Amino acid sequence: MDVESIAAEAVRITRELIRFDTSNHGHDHPGQDTQAAGYVIDLLRGVGLEPQVFEPDPGRVSVIVRISGADHQRDGLVLHGHLDVVPAVAQEWTHDPFSGEIHDGQIWGRGAVDMKSMDAMILANLLHIAREKIVPPRDIVFAFFADEEQGGTWGAAWCVENHPELFAGCTEAISEVGGYSITLPTRDGNGSRRAYLLQTAERGFAWARLRATGRPGHGSLPNNANAIVRLAEAITRINDHEWDREFVASVDALFSGIHRITGIDAHTDLPTVLDMMPGARSFVEGSLRDTVNLTRLDAGFKNNVVPAEAMAHIDCRFLPGHRDAMMRTVRELAGEHVEVIVDQQVDPLDSPRQVPLVAAMAEAIAAEDPGAELLPYCLSASTDNKHLARLGIAGYGFAPLQLPPDLAFAELFHGIDERVPVTAVEFGTRVLHRLLSIC
Ligand SMILES: [Zn+2]
Helix, strand or coil: CCHHHHHHHHHHHHHHHHHCCCECCCCCCCCCCHHHHHHHHHHHHHCCCCCEEEEEECCEEEEEEEECCCCCCCCEEEEEEECCECCCCHHHCCCCCCCCCEECCEEECCCCCCCHHHHHHHHHHHHHHHHCCCCCCCCEEEEEECCHHHCCCCCHHHHHHHCHHHHCCEEEEEECCCCEEEEEECCCCCCEEEEEEEEEEECEEEEEEEEEECCCEECCCCCCCCHHHHHHHHHHHHHHCCCCCCCCHHHHHHHHHHHHHHCCCCCCCHHHHHHCCCCCHHHHHCCCCCEEEEEEEEECCCCCEECCEEEEEEEEEECCCCHHHHHHHHHHHHCCCEEEEEEEEECCEECCCCCHHHHHHHHHHHHHCCCCEEEEEEECCCCCHHHHHHHCCEEEECCCECCCCCCCHHHHCCCCCCEEEHHHHHHHHHHHHHHHHHC
16 A cells, blocks of 8 residues: 555544544543544454453543564554544534534544544554554554543553553653644745654643632621632732743753754744744743643532632643642642642653654654754643653654644644644655654
């Protein structure tokens, strides 16, 4: 099968995966992955593979298969995607989010970038490997996880916790939210060059509750210890806090690459550098400091009753090395009447950048897009790589997509009118095809 046919198959699979509504509505609702996982299982069985299937929670299904490599002395690689998506409200969209339609050369639908196109690029290459009985350079574990959009509890985290043997011998992993292109003006002022952003680091997160307590009572009586007011004051203090900007190592490496290409130094002219990357801007801005966002609020039950407590949920994101200092600051800002309860906390990632796998990615990109460069960056958000990291696996975000310069790529993630150019999926499939023969 030639590489163009593999690319065409990836486009078809992307569209078919989008048509399964695998919306993850959270753990109060059952998962919706059964049909999509069944589709993947059928594809794999169709080429003679026998995947392992795990469904620890109803409707949350992960599918995993290992392909044996030529060199058993070498450590294995995990290539993984998630099958679930965040929900979409059809009325808000230009085209039905679960139709996988092609308009204007783009595949539309929830999961087009996050991350059914990458699932499809991986699958098309895996089907090819199985059909042609190709032996990759080393063991590759292909995994399609459930539940990534709710923190991976019943997907990657569960598999790592309960079946670490699936990943035995693996030391590196490749997945989403990296590998896409930005187009930079060159320093001579009359040209441009594409750079692909390889995600080598991720901020960590803590999902926490602020629990304010006070004096409950009748709504008609004076009350200077109102839990809701205390909560509101804590929220205001946290929200108004200015977190220090710091260029951590992966961010600094990105900016020095941009400096080399464009002649503009982010240390002295950050706004211009950010303006040069509209597609990646919000991802990169999110990697410049720690952040906190208020995401949920829960207080009171009746108009004439002051409640004894009030609760807010916050989403704290911290750069590599910042966890303890950040959470200490959040507790200080919360103040004496507001307890900070951390419900879920995951550490940041910072994977090595000077390794053969990264060199192979750069080689695969350069072969498919001559003159283009691979630059590292730190993702402001999180991927399933964080769970694999508990097994000592260094994770990278490399879902290669060649994008038009003006596409607001970061905004498509969890956004309305999520879509991906057909040519980008074809390009990414070719890059992965190359990478899998030299990884
Ligand atoms: Zn994703």
